[in-house]
Amino acid sequence: MTHSPVQMIGSAALHSLVYSSRATSAFTEAQLPDLLVRARAHNAAAGVTGMLLYRQGRFIQFLEGAERDVHALFSAIHADPRHESVRVLLDEPIEQRQFQDWTMGYEPSAESAAPAPAGFRDTFDDLESASDHFVTSRAARELTLWFRVRSARGRLTAA
Numbered sequence: 001m002t003h004s005p006v007q008m009i010g011s012a013a014l015h016s017l018v019y020s021s022r023a024t025s026a027f028t029e030a031q032l033p034d035l036l037v038r039a040r041a042h043n044a045a046a047g048v049t050g051m052l053l054y055r056q057g058r059f060i061q062f063l064e065g066a067e068r069d070v071h072a073l074f075s076a077i078h079a080d081p082r083h084e085s086v087r088v089l090l091d092e093p094i095e096q097r098q099f100q101d102w103t104m105g106y107e108p109s110a111e112s113a114a115p116a117p118a119g120f121r122d123t124f125d126d127l128e129s130a131s132d133h134f135v136t137s138r139a140a141r142e143l144t145l146w147f148r149v150r151s152a153r154g155r156l157t158a159a
Contacts (some may be wrong), residue, residue: 012066014097017074018090021059021083048073049099059083064097 027035032054043050048065061077063070078086 012068014064014094015067015070016062016064016090016092016094016098017070017088018060018062019074019077019086019088021077021086023054023057023059024082024084026057027054043073046073049097051099060089062099064094064099067093 036052039052043063046065046069048063048069050064051062053060063073065073074088077083
C-alpha cells in the first residue's frame, strides 16, 4: 500500500476544513471587502489560507493550515454571532494547500438577469442538505476547481 506524503507545517500536518453557514444579517457588496481585509490579516497571522464564497446570505469557506490553527479559527467562526446554521462539510488532512497564493479569496456575487449557463452553481443548497460525504466532498472539490480557474483568468476581485 502506498501512502501519499502529507505536507507538514513545522511538526503539524496540513489540514483542510470546509464549512457552510448562513449570515444572521445580509452583507452588502460594500461590507464584504472590509470583512475580507480583516479575515486576511487574521488568517495570515495564524498561517491559515483559504477561500471565501458569499452568495444570497450564505457563506462557504475553505480553511487550510495546521490542524490546530484551522480548528481554532473554525471554533471562533462557529461562535461568531454573524453566523448561524454552521455545518462542517469536510474536515480532513490534505497533501498540499489549494490556496497557498492568498490568505482569502473572494468573488463578488453580482446577480445576472441572463439565464445561468449549464453547470453553473448559483446555490449552495446541495452542500447544505447533502448527508452523503461523497456528494459533499465532490461538490466542495468542484468549487475549489471553479475558484482556481476563475482566479487564473483574473476574474476574481482582490480585497
